Structures are given as C-alpha cells and as structure tokens.
Amino acid sequence: MKKIFALLLALTMIFALAAPAVSADEPTTVKAGFIFLHDETSTYDLNFINAAKEACEKLGVEYIFKTNIPEGQECADAAEELIDEGCNFIFADSFGHESFLMQVAKDYPEVQFCHATGTQAHTAGLANYHNGFASIYEGRFLGGIAAGMKLNEMIESGEITADQAKVGYIGAFPYAEVKSGYTSFFLGVRYICPSATMDVTFTNSWYDPTLEKEGAIKLIYNGCVLLSEHADSMGAPTECEANGIPFVFYNGSAANDCPNTFIVASRIDWAPYMEYAMTCVAEGKEIAADWTGTIANGAVKLTEINEKAAAAGTAEKLDDIEALLAAGEIQVFDTATWTVDGKMLGEYMADVDDMGDFAPDTNVIFDGYFHESEFRSAPYFDIDIDGITNLDA
Amino acid sequence: MNNKKRSPLFHVAKRAALPWYKSWAIRGGAVLLALLACGLITTLVTGEDPIAVYVSMWEGSFGTSRRFWVLLQNIAMLLCVSLAVTPAFRMRCWNLGGEGQALIGCLAAAACMIRLSGKLPNALVIACMCVASILAGAVWAGIPALFKAKYNTNETLFTLMMNYVATQLVAYYCVVWENPKGSGQIGIINPNSQIGWFPVVGGQKYLLNILVVAVVCVLMHIYLNYSKHGYEIAVVGESERTARYVGIKVERVIVRTMLLSGALCGLAGLLLVGSTNHTLTPTLVEGRGFTAVMVAWLAKFNPVWMILTSLLLVFLSRGAGEIATNFGLNQSFGDILTGVILFFIIGSEFFINYQIKLTKGAGKED
Numbered sequence: 001m002k003k004i005f006a007l008l009l010a011l012t013m014i015f016a017l018a019a020p021a022v023s024a025d026e027p028t029t030v031k032a033g034f035i036f037l038h039d040e041t042s043t044y045d046l047n048f049i050n051a052a053k054e055a056c057e058k059l060g061v062e063y064i065f066k067t068n069i070p071e072g073q074e075c076a077d078a079a080e081e082l083i084d085e086g087c088n089f090i091f092a093d094s095f096g097h098e099s100f101l102m103q104v105a106k107d108y109p110e111v112q113f114c115h116a117t118g119t120q121a122h123t124a125g126l127a128n129y130h131n132g133f134a135s136i137y138e139g140r141f142l143g144g145i146a147a148g149m150k151l152n153e154m155i156e157s158g159e160i161t162a163d164q165a166k167v168g169y170i171g172a173f174p175y176a177e178v179k180s181g182y183t184s185f186f187l188g189v190r191y192i193c194p195s196a197t198m199d200v201t202f203t204n205s206w207y208d209p210t211l212e213k214e215g216a217i218k219l220i221y222n223g224c225v226l227l228s229e230h231a232d233s234m235g236a237p238t239e240c241e242a243n244g245i246p247f248v249f250y251n252g253s254a255a256n257d258c259p260n261t262f263i264v265a266s267r268i269d270w271a272p273y274m275e276y277a278m279t280c281v282a283e284g285k286e287i288a289a290d291w292t293g294t295i296a297n298g299a300v301k302l303t304e305i306n307e308k309a310a311a312a313g314t315a316e317k318l319d320d321i322e323a324l325l326a327a328g329e330i331q332v333f334d335t336a337t338w339t340v341d342g343k344m345l346g347e348y349m350a351d352v353d354d355m356g357d358f359a360p361d362t363n364v365i366f367d368g369y370f371h372e373s374e375f376r377s378a379p380y381f382d383i384d385i386d387g388i389t390n391l392d393a
Numbered sequence: 394m395n396n397k398k399r400s401p402l403f404h405v406a407k408r409a410a411l412p413w414y415k416s417w418a419i420r421g422g423a424v425l426l427a428l429l430a431c432g433l434i435t436t437l438v439t440g441e442d443p444i445a446v447y448v449s450m451w452e453g454s455f456g457t458s459r460r461f462w463v464l465l466q467n468i469a470m471l472l473c474v475s476l477a478v479t480p481a482f483r484m485r486c487w488n489l490g491g492e493g494q495a496l497i498g499c500l501a502a503a504a505c506m507i508r509l510s511g512k513l514p515n516a517l518v519i520a521c522m523c524v525a526s527i528l529a530g531a532v533w534a535g536i537p538a539l540f541k542a543k544y545n546t547n548e549t550l551f552t553l554m555m556n557y558v559a560t561q562l563v564a565y566y567c568v569v570w571e572n573p574k575g576s577g578q579i580g581i582i583n584p585n586s587q588i589g590w591f592p593v594v595g596g597q598k599y600l601l602n603i604l605v606v607a608v609v610c611v612l613m614h615i616y617l618n619y620s621k622h623g624y625e626i627a628v629v630g631e632s633e634r635t636a637r638y639v640g641i642k643v644e645r646v647i648v649r650t651m652l653l654s655g656a657l658c659g660l661a662g663l664l665l666v667g668s669t670n671h672t673l674t675p676t677l678v679e680g681r682g683f684t685a686v687m688v689a690w691l692a693k694f695n696p697v698w699m700i701l702t703s704l705l706l707v708f709l710s711r712g713a714g715e716i717a718t719n720f721g722l723n724q725s726f727g728d729i730l731t732g733v734i735l736f737f738i739i740g741s742e743f744f745i746n747y748q749i750k751l752t753k754g755a756g757k758e759d
Contacts, residue, residue, distance in 0.1 A: 071578070071672075081457070084459055096674070103584070
C-alpha cells in the first residue's frame with residue numbers, strides 16, 4: 001500500500017513538473033530585464049536605453065535596467081538576478097555579453113533572451129536565445145549619399161578638383177561589422193561622386209576620444225576632405241569642427257557641438273526589435289533566431305540634416321534614394337558598383353556560421369549583389385574593395 | 394609677547410592610546426553620522442526617501458541568496474588581492490602593482506587554457522594554469538623588487554608603471570586570440586569542452602574561490618604574526634638600519650616579500666579566469682589592485698580585519714549598483730554615497746589618534 005502511494009505521489013510530482021506553466025493561448029505578462037554595458041553617458045548605451053523605455057512604455061511592460069555591466073561573469077550574474085526578480089525577457093546590448101548570456105540561456109529554457117549585435121544565435125541550437133541587428137549599411141549608404149553631394153558641391157565651387165575627392169573613415173575594429181559599415185558608406189559616396197576614394201584608419205577601441213581625434217588628424221593630413229566614423233566618442237567630430245572638415249556621424253546628431261561641419265548621422269532605432277520580441281513573449285509566439293531591422297520597419301534612421309553644412313538639395317536626394325532602397329531598385333552592395341583587384345566578384349563565401357573556426361561557409365553573392373544581413377542579422381561583409389586604402393595595413 | 398597674539402580657539406593634540414571600546418564608539422559614531430549625511434544628501438538632491446535608499450542598498454547584498462553568494466565571491470576576490478599586497482605594505486614597500494600582477498596572472502591562466510586545450514588532459518592543463526599564473530604574478534612583482542633591492546629605485550612608481558604594461562599586454566593578446574576576427578573580444582574560453590575550468594565545489598559556483606581565499610587569509614595571518622619571515626618584515630618596515638644592524642639581509646627580505654605579494658596576486662588572477670569568468674579582458678581585475686590598498690590601510694594591515702573592510706567596500710559598491718537599478722539614479726550617485734561614508738570612516742581615525750582641545754590660555758601638551 002505504502003509503495004503504491006509513494007509511486008502515485010512520485011507520478012503526480014513528475015506530471016506537475018512536466019506540465020507547461022502557461023498554455024500557449026493565454027497571454028503572458030511580460031517583465032523585461034535589460035543589461036547595458038555602460039549607462040546613459042555613453043552615446044551607444046543611451047540609444048538602447050531610450051529605445052527600451054519607449055518600447056516598454058508603449059506595450060505597458062514592467063522593466064528593470066541593469067547599467068554598467070561588464071562583459072564577464074557579471075553579465076551572467078545580472079541576468080540571473082533579473083530572472084530572480086521575475087523577468088521572463090532579458091535583453092543585453094553589448095557584443096561581448098553574448099557568450100555569458102548564452103550560458104544563462106541554457107539553464108533557463110522558459111526565459112527568452114535577446115542579444116543585440118551578436119552572431120551565434122542561429123547556430124547555437126538554443127530555442128530561447130536570439131540575435132538582433134539592423135541593415136545599418138542602408139543608413140550608412142544614405143550617409144554616403146549626403147557626403148557625395150557635399151563633395152560634388154566642393155568640386156563645383158573649385159574648392160577641390162575631382163581627383164582630390166578623398167574621404168576618410170575612423171573605424172573601431174577591423175572586422176565585418178565595421179568593414180560592412182565603411183564600405184556601404186563609400187559606395188554611397190561614389191554613387192554620387194564617381195571620382196571619390198577613401199582612406200581608413202582603426203582605433204581598436206569602441207570608445208577612445210584621444211585615438212579617434214588622432215585618427216581624424218591623420219586622415220586630414222593625408223588629404224581627406226570629408227570624414228565619417230564608426231566609434232562612440234566625440235573625439236573626431238570636434239577635431240573636424242576645429243579644422244572646418246565636413247563629416248557624417250553615427251548613433252546620434254552632433255549638430256549642437258559641431259554646428260558648422262556636421263552634415264547628418266545614421267542610427268539604429270532598437271525600439272521596433274524590442275517591441276517585436278516582447279510581443280512574441282506576451283503572445284507565446286516564437287522569436288526569430290535572427291531579426292534584422294530595416295528602413296521599412298523603422299529600425300534604420302537618419303537624424304535631421306544640418307542645412308548649414310549639407311549641400312543644397314541633400315534632403316530631396318536622400319528621400320529619392322531611400323525610396324529606391326526600400327523598393328529594392330538599388331542594392332547597396334550591387335556587384336556592378338565595386339571590384340576587388342580590378343575584378344567583379346561573381347560569388348563569395350562568407351563566415352556566416354560563427355563557430356570560432358573563421359571558415360567561410362555560405363555563398364552570399366547571387367542575383368547581382370552581396371546579400372548582407374540576410375543569412376544572419378549581424379553583418380558579414382568583410383571584403384576589401386578597390387578604392388579604399390587601409391592606412392594601418 | 395604671547396599676550397599680544399590672539400591664541401587660536403582650539404588646537405589639535407595627539408591622544409594617548411584609547412581603550413578599545415572608546416575607539417569603537419568613535420568609529421560607530423562616524424558610521425551613524427555618515428548615514429545621516431547620506432540621507433540628507435539623498436533627500437536634498439534626488440527627493441527620494443533615504444530609508445528606502447538604505448533598504449535598497451542592503452538588499453543589493455543580502456536581498457536574495459544569489460546576491461549573498463555574489464557578495465561573498467566579490468569579498469573573496471578583493472580580500473585575495475588585499476592579502477597579497479599586505480606583506481609588502483607591512484615592510485613599508487608600497488606595492489601599487491596589484492592590478493597588473495593579478496592581470497598578468499589572468500593572462501597566464503588564459504594562455505594555458507587556449508594553447509594547451511586538446512594537447513594535454515584537463516587535469517594537467519589546470520595544473521599548468523596554477524603554476525603559470527602564480528609564477529607570472531611573482532615575476533611581475535619581482536622585477537620592481539630586484540630594482541629596488543639593487544638600485545634603490547622607487548617601488549611605488551615602478552609597480553604602478555608595470556600595471557600599464559600588463560594592461561597593454563592583455564589588450565594585445567585579446568586581439569591575438571579574438572573571436573570573431575577583428576572584434577578584439579575573446580568570449581568564453583572552451584565553452585563546450587570546459588577545459589581548464591575549475592571544478593564546481595558543493596554545487597555552488599563561487600564556493601571554491603571563497604574556500605581558497607579563506608585558507609590564504611588564515612595562512613597569511615600566521616605568516617605575518619608567528620613566523621620568522623613575518624618578524625623580519627616588521628623589522629624592515631620599522632627601520633632598515635635596525636634590520637641591517639641585527640643582521641637581517643634587507644635586500645633578500647624585500648625581494649622575497651614582493652615575490653610572495655606578486656604570487657598571491659597571480660593566484661587572484663588564476664581564480665578570476667579559471668574559476669569565475671573563463672575569459673580574458675583588459676578590465677577583468679576591475680581595479681581591485683587599487684581598492685586593495687584602501688582595504689589594507691583601513692584594516693591597519695591586519696588580515697582578519699581585512700575581511701571586514703573588504704566586506705564594507707564590496708557592500709557599498711553592490712549597494713550603489715542596486716540604488717542605480719531601483720531608483721533610476723545614475724550609478725555615480727551610489728558612488729557619491731560610498732565616498733561620503735568612506736570620508737567619515739577615514740576621518741574617524743583622525744579622532745581616534747588625535748583630540749581637539751579648546752585653548753584655555755596656555756594649554757598643557759602631553
């Protein structure tokens with residue numbers, strides 16, 4: 001009798017454990033936890049913090065922010081603390097958080113994890129771990145269009161000759177995320193100003209005002225007449241303003257600090273991704289392993305144009321090109337517009353599946369263009385094209 | 394002649410040693426005043442209820458069992474570096490290189506995990522990590538020690554500079570071992586094979602570190618207070634000339650003590666990489682090498698008191714983070730409160746050692 005009773009008890013416990021906590025039809029109350037690398041003093045994190053507030057307030061979701069979380073075990077601890085507080089949706093904003101977040105995701109299958117800028121979700125085999133990014137190369141292409149307009153204006157006014165139309169670019173790290181960004185910017189410039197060339201220099205840091213300023217000085221001495229960048233400080237813009245060099249920025253406007261030289265900036269609006277993911281959690285739907293924001297879904301944006309520095313007619317031109325991009329009539333990485341060692345590429349194997357082996361695994365050039373951010377959300381365009389010179393090589 | 398000058402209202406005089414209950418009453422009073430001052434600042438600046446802010450600070454460390462474990466882990470790591478710099482400090486040799494010595498230990502451990510994985514069995518990899526980290530830390534402290542012993546160079550500056558060399562070396566290797574290429578990030582090392590990961594003791598991921606540091610703390614107490622080496626350190630610290638006179642080889646004591654100091658910092662680095670983080674970044678030590686200076690000073694270089702002072706500092710910093718989270722205040726606000734509290738605590742030491750006397754004509758000096 002006792003044995004049967006024990007067996008029954010054991011069986012009920014097993015079923016109680018195995019039963020799903022919530023049925024799929026019932027809407028789940030979302031409680032969101034956000035992990036930020038820095039706080040609102042960093043332009044990069046501020047962009048995320050604003051988006052998170054906007055998305056949560058729009059959906060009426062309760063949220064907790066953890067700021068200043070380094071890319072180490074602290075990230076895992078912060079995620080577990082958020083889960084202790086009842087969060088069923090965790091979002092982290094820095095590339096280096098990824099592997100720590102994945103470790104936690106393995107232990108908490110009932111919690112959904114979203115990570116911005118990461119590369120491993122589509123190969124990790126974790127149903128509750130996801131990556132998000134945006135086709136910011138379209139935004140940078142548009143930034144390039146504005147820069148090209150400015151170059152043409154300078155050529156027409158006799159300030160420079162056509163073969164002096166050289167732009168400069170300060171990059172953080174020499175990997176796909178940055179390469180894809182400066183190549184798309186350059187292709188935008190050349191779309192408008194065909195004689196343009198570009199010099200690139202790297203700081204090997206995401207945030208270093210001094211190195212970014214020195215990079216700007218180096219490029220200006222090398223004869224660059226317009227700059228752009230992919231790094232998070234005001235080091236380069238202030239140097240441009242001091243030298244009267246026009247520039248195209250990233251993450252947000254610099255019109256207040258650099259009223260004479262700031263043209264326009266592109267940025268990612270993360271609110272659409274956060275809204276999408278939290279709505280999925282609420283409705284019990286699956287979140288895509290990779291989500292790519294676009295101009296069409298409102299994730300890729302341009303700031304206001306600074307009329308004082310931009311060439312005449314820039315706003316109209318940007319509207320035209322944006323419409324063409326959205327309609328798919330122009331492709332940023334159209335293979336007819338760029339070459340490698342003088343040759344057009346017909347195919348290219350990219351390292352899309354980031355298994356730590358650096359082995360190319362997927363052909364991403366077909367139908368006449370490089371298919372960026374289609375096989376995973378994070379960029380994988382890492383080709384050195386003709387017309388761009390790496391000053392640090 | 395004195396009559397013409399107006400004598401000041403009060404003057405400061407050195408106190409004779411206070412009985413322990415009086416000195417602790419002063420310290421306790423200082424903490425109370427600090428909390429009052431913090432409460433005032435909080436209400437005036439942010440309009441938040443100070444009691445709620447204190448509760449939130451407390452919860453940051455003791456709110457859940459996970460937070461308590463994180464608290465213990467952070468205490469253990471800070472204490473480990475503090476214990477490491479203490480023997481040098483007792484010798485009046487200002488080893489400000491704890492940060493770099495721990496970081497170079499991290500680098501050595503990570504190097505073994507990355508380069509030896511798949512070539513040696515796991516147990517041997519871990520053994521290599523232990524030896525390499527401790528050795529690396531010892532070498533990093535040994536270089537300035539040798540120069541001090543041979544050429545009487547300034548160890549404060551030398552050890553400080555070695556921190557920057559270590560940081561740059563780690564930054565370089567982060568690029569060499571980066572994944573994906575060009576990102577400058579290593580990520581978790583051996584995430585699937587877990588080669589070089591220290592075993593989890595008793596089902597608690599931080600227990601191993603805590604136990605190791607507890608043992609180190611006891612041993613350090615014995616070493617400093619009951620061993621011949623400890624005595625030699627104390628004598629050299631009091632007066633190098635006396636030490637020489639009684640036949641202590643001062644150069645040898647300096648080098649030996651700094652090697653020990655560096656080796657223990659290396660151990661802290663080993664635990665950070667092998668047991669906790671399983672990754673390498675230039676900021677992995679998180680300034681503990683510098684916080685350790687404060688921990689050691691506040692505890693007057695007593696290893697047992699250092700448990701309390703590192704608890705205090707970790708508690709304050711965890712509390713600062715919790716305030717930032719709960720009240721939407723910037724982390725800097727928590728740091729301001731920490732600063733106020735430390736100001737009062739350090740200030741209380743002044744009142745323990747000195748007293749303020751109101752001047753009545755010609756005061757008596759004692």
